[in-house]
Structures are given as C-alpha cells and as structure tokens.
Amino acid sequence: MHRYPRWPIHLALLAASFAMLVPFYWVLKTSVSGENIFAYPPSVMPKAPHLFYYVDVWYYIPFARYFLNSVVVSAIAVAANVVLNAMAGYALTRHFAGKGVVLMLFLSCMMVPFQATIIPAYLITGKLGLLDSYLGLALPQCSTIVCIFVFKASFEAVPQSLIDAACIDGLSEWGIIWRMMIPLAKAAVATNVILSFIWSWNNFLWPLIVTRSADMQTLPLGLARFLSYQEDTTGALYAFCIMVLAPGILLFLLAQKEFIEGLTSGAIKA
Amino acid sequence: MARRGRGGRWRRTAEVWCLLAPSLAIFLLYRILPLLWNGVLSFEDWSPLRPAHWIGLENYDEMLFDDGVFWQALWNTLIFMASAPIGIVIALALALLVNARIRGRDIYRTIIFLSYPLMTVAVAIIWRWMFDERVGLINYVARSLDLVDRPIQFLNSFNWALPSVIAANTWQMLGFYMIILLTGLQSIPGELHEAAAIDGATGSRRFWSITLPLLRPTLFLCFVIGMLNSFTSFDLVYVMTGGGPGRATELLITYIYKLGFSQTRFDYAAAVTVFFFVLLISVTWVANRLSGRDAGAMRLD
Numbered sequence: 001m002h003r004y005p006r007w008p009i010h011l012a013l014l015a016a017s018f019a020m021l022v023p024f025y026w027v028l029k030t031s032v033s034g035e036n037i038f039a040y041p042p043s044v045m046p047k048a049p050h051l052f053y054y055v056d057v058w059y060y061i062p063f064a065r066y067f068l069n070s071v072v073v074s075a076i077a078v079a080a081n082v083v084l085n086a087m088a089g090y091a092l093t094r095h096f097a098g099k100g101v102v103l104m105l106f107l108s109c110m111m112v113p114f115q116a117t118i119i120p121a122y123l124i125t126g127k128l129g130l131l132d133s134y135l136g137l138a139l140p141q142c143s144t145i146v147c148i149f150v151f152k153a154s155f156e157a158v159p160q161s162l163i164d165a166a167c168i169d170g171l172s173e174w175g176i177i178w179r180m181m182i183p184l185a186k187a188a189v190a191t192n193v194i195l196s197f198i199w200s201w202n203n204f205l206w207p208l209i210v211t212r213s214a215d216m217q218t219l220p221l222g223l224a225r226f227l228s229y230q231e232d233t234t235g236a237l238y239a240f241c242i243m244v245l246a247p248g249i250l251l252f253l254l255a256q257k258e259f260i261e262g263l264t265s266g267a268i269k270a
Numbered sequence: 271m272a273r274r275g276r277g278g279r280w281r282r283t284a285e286v287w288c289l290l291a292p293s294l295a296i297f298l299l300y301r302i303l304p305l306l307w308n309g310v311l312s313f314e315d316w317s318p319l320r321p322a323h324w325i326g327l328e329n330y331d332e333m334l335f336d337d338g339v340f341w342q343a344l345w346n347t348l349i350f351m352a353s354a355p356i357g358i359v360i361a362l363a364l365a366l367l368v369n370a371r372i373r374g375r376d377i378y379r380t381i382i383f384l385s386y387p388l389m390t391v392a393v394a395i396i397w398r399w400m401f402d403e404r405v406g407l408i409n410y411v412a413r414s415l416d417l418v419d420r421p422i423q424f425l426n427s428f429n430w431a432l433p434s435v436i437a438a439n440t441w442q443m444l445g446f447y448m449i450i451l452l453t454g455l456q457s458i459p460g461e462l463h464e465a466a467a468i469d470g471a472t473g474s475r476r477f478w479s480i481t482l483p484l485l486r487p488t489l490f491l492c493f494v495i496g497m498l499n500s501f502t503s504f505d506l507v508y509v510m511t512g513g514g515p516g517r518a519t520e521l522l523i524t525y526i527y528k529l530g531f532s533q534t535r536f537d538y539a540a541a542v543t544v545f546f547f548v549l550l551i552s553v554t555w556v557a558n559r560l561s562g563r564d565a566g567a568m569r570l571d
Contacts, residue, residue, distance in 0.1 A: 006372055009370050010372065010374075012367055013364070013368065013378045016364055016378070016382055017378055017381040019441075020381055020382050020384065020441070020444075020445070021381060022407065023396045023399075024396065026396075026399060026407050027396050027399055030399065037405065038404055038405055039405070040404060040405060041414070042405040042407070042410050084292045084293045084296070085293065087289040087292065087293070088289060088290050088292075088293040088294075090289060091286045091287075091290045094282075094286050096282070096287070102290060102294070105294075105297070105302075106297070109297045109301040109302065111554070112304075112305055112547070113498065113550065114502075115501065115523050115526075115546075116305075116308075116543055116547040116550065117300065117301065117304035117305065117308065117543075118526065118527065118530065118543075119304075119311065119526070119530045119536050119539050119540050119543060120303065120304035120305075120307035120308050120311065120540075122531075123307070123536070124299060124300070124303065124307075139296065139299075139300070140296070140300040142292075142296055143293040143296045143297070145297070148293060173282075173285050173289070177289075198387050201389070202387075202389045202390060202391075202505075204389075204390065204504070204505040204508075205504045205505065205527070208508075209527075209531060219389070220389055220391040220392075220505070223391045223392060223395060224391055224508070224509055227395060227509065238395075241392050244392050245388055245389065245392050248387065248388050248389060249388070252384065252387055252388075253380070256380055256383075259387060260383060260449055263386070263387065263446065263449070264450055
C-alpha cells in the first residue's frame with residue numbers, strides 16, 4: 001500500500017498548516033513591532049522588537065480585572081456543570097415516574113440555541129435581579145444537556161451489580177454519585193470541564209447583554225471595548241489579543257487529546 | 271432494594287427528582303420560559319416603559335412587508351449558510367490527507383484544529399488585521415504580486431465585506447469539520463478498501479464508491495453544524511464589521527441584538543426571533559431527513 005509518493009501529501013498539509021498559522025504570526029509580529037504599525041510596506045520580520053505594547057495594555061485597560069472576572073465566571077460555570085450534570089445524568093440512569101417526560105424536555109431544549117432566547121433571557125435575569133453580577137453571567141450556562149448525556153452514557157457503563165453492592169453497604173444516592181460513579185467516569189468529567197470552560201470563557205453575546213459596569217466585564221468584552229475605544233490605531237490592541245489567546249492556546253496544547261475528544265463527542269451527540 | 275416497601279419506592283422517586291431539579295430549573299428558566307415568553311411578546315406592543323397590549327400580527331406584518339433590513343439580514347444569513355459546504359469540502363480533503371499513514375500527522379491535525387476552540391472575538395480581531403487596507407497581509411501580498419492596483423478595503427466594501435467575514439468563519443471552523451470527518455473516515459472498516467483494491471478498484475473509484483457513501487451521515491452532521499454556526503455567528507460579525515458597511519454583513523442574530531438592545535424594541539425583536547427559530551428548526555429538520563439518518567438526534571437508550 002506504500003507505492004505512492006508521500007511528498008505531495010506533506011506539501012499540501014504544510015500549505016494548510018501555513019494558512020492556519022500565518023494570521024497568528026501576523027498579529028504576534030505586530031504586537032512586538034518597534035516601528036509604526038502602519039508603515040508600508042509592512043515588514044515580515046518585526047523590526048526593533050520590544051514589549052512596550054504589552055506594558056501599554058496594563059495602562060489602557062484593567063486587564064487584571066477582566067481576567068479575574070473571566071476566571072470567576074468560568075469557575076462558577078465549570079463547577080456547576082460538573083455537579084449538576086453528574087446529578088442529572090445519574091438520575092437519568094434510574095427508572096422513575098416521569099422519566100419519558102424529562103427526556104423529551106431535554107431533547108427539545110437541545111433544539112433551542114441560546115441565541116434564540118436572548119430577549120426574554122435578559123428580561124428574566126433582570127427580574128431575578130441578577131443583571132451585572134457573576135451569578136447572572138454564569139447562570140444560563142450552569143448546566144448543559146449535551147454534558148448531561150455524556151455523564152448518562154458513562155454511568156450506564158457501570159455494572160448494576162456494583163451499584164447494588166454499594167446500596168447494600170449503605171451508601172446513599174449522593175454517596176454513590178460522588179464516591180463511586182465520578183471516579184469511574186473520569187473521561188466524562190474531563191469532557192464536562194473542557195466544554196463548559198470553553199463555552200463560558202469564550203462567551204461574548206451574553207456578557208455583552210447582561211453587564212453594565214466596566215467592573216463586571218470579561219475578557220472578550222474587554223477586547224471588543226478596547227477595539228471600539230482605540231480603534232485599531234495602536235499595537236497594544238494586538239498585544240492584548242495575544243495576551244487573551246495565549247492561555248487558551250497553552251491549555252489546548254496541554255490537554256489537546258481531551259479537547260478534541262470532548263468537542264467531537266459534544267458535537268456528535270448534540 | 272427490594273427490602274424497602276412502598277415508602278422506599280416513593281422516597282427513591284423523590285430523590286431522583288431532587289437530583290434533576292437544579293438542571294431542570296435552569297432549562298425551564300433559560301430555554302422553555304424564554305421560548306414561550308418570546309412567542310407571546312411577538313404578538314404584543316411592549317417596551318419596558320409602556321404597558322403591554324395585544325396587537326396580533328402587526329409585528330410580523332411590519333417584518334415581512336415593511337422592513338428591508340430584515341430581508342437583507344435573512345438573505346445574508348442564507349448566503350452565510352450556503353457557504354458552509356465550501357469549508358466542508360476543504361476539510362474533507364484535509365481529513366483524507368491527515369488520515370494517510372504519514373509522519374507527523376498528529377502535528378498537522380493539531381495545527382489545523384488549533385483555531386477552533388479559541389475565543390472568536392480574538393479571531394475576529396486577528397482577521398480585521400489580516401484584511402486591513404494598508405498593512406493587512408492579504409492586501410500586502412496582492413499588491414506585491416501586482417494582482418490589484420489599489421488596496422481593497424475588504425471590510426468597508428459592500429461587495430467584499432460578507433465574503434471576508436465568511437472566509438474568517440471558514441478558517442475557524444475548518445479544523446472542527448476536519449476532526450469530525452476524520453472520526454467518520456476512521457469508522458469505515460479497512461477491509462472494505464482492501465477488498466476493493468484486490469478487485470482492482472483505483473483510488474478515486476474507491477473514494478466515490480466506498481468512502482463518500484459511507485461518509486454521508488458525517489457530512490450531513492458537518493452541514494448541520496455549519497448551518498447552526500451561520501445562525502449563531504454573532505461574535506465574529508459584531509467585532510469584524512458590526513453588520514456594516516450599511517447592512518452588508520447584517521445577519522438575523524446581529525439584527526435581533528440591535529433591535530433589542532440598541533433600539534429597545536423588544537417586542538419587534540421577539541417577532542424576528544420567532545421567525546429565526548422557526549427557520550432554524552425547519553432547516554435542521556430538512557437536513558436530518560436528507561441525511562437518511564438522525565444526524566444530530568440522540569439515540570435515547
């Protein structure tokens with residue numbers, strides 16, 4: 001099966017990789033460039049590279065505050081997702097009155113994209129008094145149906161005899177979930193953590209709607225706000241962009257197997 | 271568990287409902303209730319400062335017969351949606367290449383996938399810079415190669431703005447399509463290809479008669495994802511062009527946002543949202559029927 005030459009495949013894939021990486025390079029180059037960023041022709045290699053723009057970012061905007069807000073909101077969302085989805089996923093492995101109704105409800109909720117609910121979701125959050133708060137930012141994403149089904153599938157693989165044994169040993173339902181099921185469902189937990197983290201960390205539309213004060217803004221909002229205030233006249237915008245992207249890229253490279261598996265299983269099930 | 275009597279049974283049912291309660295509450299609050307409220311709101315004349323009163327189909331009437339921007343946004347959304355197959359075809363080619371037994375395939379896969387999980391707002395800023403009129407890489411290359419006389423104002427041009435946004439979107443989605451197609455390719459049994467090869471089928475013949483038909487559900491899944499993406503690409507459009515120039519890149523979702531939160535016309539925005547939702551559901555349904563399998567639907571048990 002190895003008769004055809006390999007180099008055309010490598011050539012095509014190198015070209016594709018180049019196309020995927022060049023935009024990052026172009027922004028990175030601009031962010032460390034020492035010359036006027038609008039000088040024509042643009043230099044391909046940064047001239048007199050420096051990190052002044054990265055320092056500028058700290059003066060232009062409260063980067064630490066944005067970062068903290070993003071971390072808090074994501075932490076709430078991730079923690080709530082793991083706990084609530086595990087509970088719901090476990091409940092769905094049991095037989096109980098009304099299970100069919102709950103399944104139907106979940107499946108029909110999956111058909112409702114968040115974007116189709118923004119107007120009433122905003123009004124509801126207002127009635128709850130949660131506008132401009134961490135909880136209000138995180139609440140709509142605190143449980144995800146795809147992730148509930150990821151847990152359900154993983155819990156169903158646990159043999160019934162083990163559960164019965166745990167029951168006889170006097171473990172409560174709560175104990176069964178946390179002491180027995182979760183340790184056996186590490187892959188499902190990883191999928192939950194990664195999906196809920198990506199969704200809340202990258203979310204832009206919802207924070208844009210519910211935050212009012214500058215103090216509650218998350219990183220994506222900060223980026224968009226920076227763009228609307230400074231236009232793209234300063235290299236600091238691109239330094240900011242790199243600072244926002246770097247943690248994401250790092251995290252992806254560290255856990256890429258889990259990322260890819262989590263995102264694809266999320267899509268295939270969704 | 272049989273030891274417990276009737277009381278135990280009730281207790282267990284109650285326990286199960288308690289476990290479900292928090293998730294159910296969130297979905298009722300942020301999925302079901304908004305959907306109903308949205309429906310009601312679309313038949314009303316209401317704003318936060320005025321009491322609501324029922325006006326029947328007036329909002330829909332305005333939307334369908336008296337609102338050019340709505341039609342423009344709908345048209346743009348459909349063009350955006352129709353562009354999904356371009357990305358899927360490129361991704362299929364990449365998936366076939368990465369699926370070949372070559373060195374470094376994991377590295378290629380990682381690089382191509384990298385852009386997908388990143389923050390879309392940052393991706394939008396990256397592409398604004400790539401498309402920049404003066405020092406964007408694309409104009410720089412085009413001018414250096416004498417392809418254009420004057421730099422193209424990609425994001426400020428009525429002709430170029432929408433294709434530019436679509437290109438950026440395709441760039442971000444490519445890796446995701448590729449990974450999904452790769453999963454599909456790897457689920458095709460190798461024996462099929464070997465048997466066909468022994469029977470003398472050429473590589474391209476095997477692709478058209480084995481790979482492509484077996485990949486059909488996966489391709490439809492990609493299309494459903496691309497279609498959903500075209501309805502929900504708010505971040506990219508909002509940051510890259512803000513819907514402009516004029517309304518050249520206005521999508522339904524950005525229009526809904528502007529109606530609701532810039533013009534405070536919640537009632538009218540709700541009517542557009544109802545249309546948006548019905549369109550989304552019908553396209554998903556058609557795609558599912560065409561795929562011949564329930565791409566996207568869950569197997570219940």
